[in-house]
Amino acid sequence: MTKYLISFPSATMVIADADFAAVAEAAHEVMREAKAAGVYVFGGGINEDVAPVRVHADGSVTPETSRLDGGFCVLELPSRAEGEGWAARIAAACRTPQQLREFQYDPES
Numbered sequence: 001m002t003k004y005l006i007s008f009p010s011a012t013m014v015i016a017d018a019d020f021a022a023v024a025e026a027a028h029e030v031m032r033e034a035k036a037a038g039v040y041v042f043g044g045g046i047n048e049d050v051a052p053v054r055v056h057a058d059g060s061v062t063p064e065t066s067r068l069d070g071g072f073c074v075l076e077l078p079s080r081a082e083g084e085g086w087a088a089r090i091a092a093a094c095r096t097p098q099q100l101r102e103f104q105y106d107p108e109s
Helices: 017-036 080-094
Strands: 002-008 040-045 053-055 061-063 071-077 099-102
Antiparallel strands (some): 002 071, 002 099
16 A cells, blocks of 8 residues: 655635634544544644754754645555545545645655
8 A cells, every 4th residue: 555645735725714613624524534444644734833944964953944834644545546536535625725645665664
């Protein structure tokens, strides 16, 4: 089975405050379904209140300038088609398009 990253950047999720609770519940329901199906690996949202840093091989730490934000989940699925199906379900729940990326298999990971 292959692991897929399904994600969205924060800027694409434009939800009225009045709708936020319903969107959150719909997204949580899809994650509950993924867990029940046994395909859920990990998920969450990037805490945008905490500044990212880059940690170098010598242990030094510098500010990170590239942007990574939004929400994501990792699902383990038998095919890309199933990944697209789950991404569509998440897109409907979150009311925003999702990116689908496949992790390369590494037997040492």
